[in-house]
Amino acid sequence: KNQVEQSPQSLIILEGKNCTLQCNYTVSPFSNLRWYKQDTGRGPVSLTIMTFSENTKSNGRYTATLDADTKQSSLHITASQLSDSASYICVVSSDSNYQLIWGAGTKLIIKP
């Protein structure tokens, strides 16, 4: 069964610290993996996309990695800011259809 699992479920860190969020998937065939940020009361917004051939991609203070062999991705946030408080959702797309498989998200809280 196609699944996307994210860990941890929630995370609290102090402002300025780094953190890493994990995403494991069992989706096959694989097309791409996207990380979304969802602020409270808002819809998700895309942060970055990882395709099969990409290992690492940075977007400002966000760095995503993908290991297609182990079917794992991570999102590393550097020098966290209060505005990083949000849910971060991993979504995997299968080549075979329009279906997107959504993870449940990691709720990140940044404390001053």
Add this chain to the structure above:
Amino acid sequence: NAGVTQTPKFRILKIGQSMTLQCAQDMNHNYMYWYRQDPGMGLKLIYYSVGAGITDKGEVPNGYNVSRSTTEDFPLRLELAAPSQTSVYFCASSYSKGDTEAFFGQGTRLTVV
């Protein structure tokens, strides 16, 4: 630059009532989607559309209906509301098929009592 606009933002329904959630996008996207998001769960696809006049069921379509008469609008109809339909509903659109970036509305928080 509105993007995807959903209305209403909040709604309380009684069991058995019906309502329509409105969704409009101004990006000329062919693909539109309706999702529901339950606490602690990933988004579940209810219905999607690949263009005006074409709709198809997603993962959890029971209790819902959609129509797509124009490229811009994709309303979601709830008939005979049930407590299990209490959720946050998101409309989204994308330029191409499901693996391209989706742009989301702000969501509709629906409570059925």
